[in-house]
Amino acid sequence: MLPLSLAESDTEAPGMLLEELERRQDDVLAQLDDLEAKLNEVLSGLKIEPDTTPLD
Helix, strand or coil, X not given: XXXXXXXXXXXXXXXXXXXXXXXXXXXXXXXXXXXXXXXXHHHHHCCCCCCXXXXX
């Protein structure tokens, strides 16, 4: 029998972990886009123009 570190399943392989991290990152970025859209809608309702100055 192999030690646990050598007997990891395919779902825990480094490539699979990277895919999972990328999927989570995409989910978070989509959530941020949704929040930004909602915030812009609220600001628009208050007649406030959002600051579009790019951040460095």
